[in-house]
Amino acid sequence: MEPPSGFWASLGSFLKFLPYFCGLLILGVIKGILICPWACLIMAIGLSALILGLWPMHVIWTYYCIIRTKLVGPVVKLLLLIAATATLILWLIVGIPGSILAGLVYGFLAPIMATFGAVGKGKEKPFVHCFVDGTWSTITGSCTIVRDVKDLLFHSYFSIMDDLRLQAPPDNKPYEIRLLDIPGALLSAACGLILDGIMFTLIAIYKCPVMLFKGWKRLIQDMIGREGPFLETACVPFAGLAILLWPFAVVGAVLASILSSIPLGAFGAVVAYQESSLKMGLSYVVSSVSIFDEYTNDVLDMAPGSCFPRLKYRKREDSSHGGSLSRPTSF
Known part of the structure; x- marks a missing residue:
């Protein structure tokens, strides 16, 4: 996007x-x-009481x-019990x-947002609203969050858990895991974690300068022209802060890419299990690098496509893999 006409007038404004x-x-x-x-205080006490009381x-x-x-079936139940135990302890x-952290963030940011929103269009007595807005509304908002x-x-x-307990399987045959496909799935997952971890890191580091300078260019142009995130008054402080903190956003994007x-x-374990093929799982692992590279090119407005190969990792392209589990006969 090019800077708008009337550059000096926009800058003066x-x-x-x-x-x-x-x-x-x-x-x-x-x-x-x-x-x-x-x-x-309201959110910490209210939410902590709910968590401890209902746990x-x-x-x-x-x-x-x-x-x-x-x-x-029984094998899936055992895995669900293990996963549920870890989830409940982590919760x-x-x-x-x-x-506590949510209360701090909400209690601090809500008044700031309300202060900038007080000078928006359609507000009567904006001077009074600048001091009043975001005070009592933040307190009531904290109570609403707890509720x-x-x-x-x-x-x-409890409604979700009741649905799980009462829902009957199709044809009265419970879903179960095919144990013979587990080793191939685990091997595909291990290869995927190693290869994708290395390649995603290299791709993200290689493209982070592009994201840094393109982001700065776009934000500065929007700031001068009062467009994009700078259009609404309430968003101006956060948009201005984005210019200063954009390098940290780029670092965060790189870390997010690595974590992804x-x-x-x-x-790859899911693909190998669904297709009952180690080859298909490894093909997905190789193709995922190409998918990630092509996606980042689209996001950063770079040349489309990817230089990495994309292999076929589904035996049938039109096959439905919504049910990743199978019947007990798979044993």
Whole structure:
């Protein structure tokens, strides 16, 4: 995108707006510092009480529903019980610190957002709203979050587990795992984790300078022309902060690309299991590098396609692999 016409006029308008922006930002930060402890206290106490109070019920009902369900066979039940145990323990460990962190983030950012939103179009007495907005609404918003989480943990969770317990399998035959295909699937996953981890890292590092300079160019052009993320007044502080923190965003994108190699590489196990073929699983591992390279080219507006090979990793392109499990006869 080229800079808009009237460059100096747009730049002058931006410089005139800069003092208002700084004033609103300082006011929003002050409000955030004052409101944050109370919002954090409400969310930390409320969410922690929900997590601790409902955790024993979640444990008992989860085990009961998995054991009683007729949808899966004994091997899958055993795996589900192991996974459920790890998830429940992790939920207890992460949930309480996460509720405190969520309260801090919400209590600090909500008043800042409300302060910039107070000067938007259609607001009467914007000067008063700059001081009032984001104070009591943040407190009530914290209570709303606690209530919504309560509905999720108390009503939605038990409803989902009841569906698992009461749902009958098709043809009254439970789903089960084919044990003979497990070694090939594990080998495909291991190869995928190694190859994708190395190649995704190299591709991400190679393309990170392109993302850095293209992102800076686009953000600066939008800042001068008051377009894109700078169009709405409430988004101006975060858009301006994005220019300063864009290198960290690039580093985060590189790390995210490296981390994405874990699920994408491990998916080779799913392909090998679904196709009952180690060759197909390894073909997917090789093709996933090409898929990732082509995707990053599209995101960064680079030359389409990829220099890496893309092999055929499905025996039938039109086959449906929605059910990754099979019948007990697979034993």
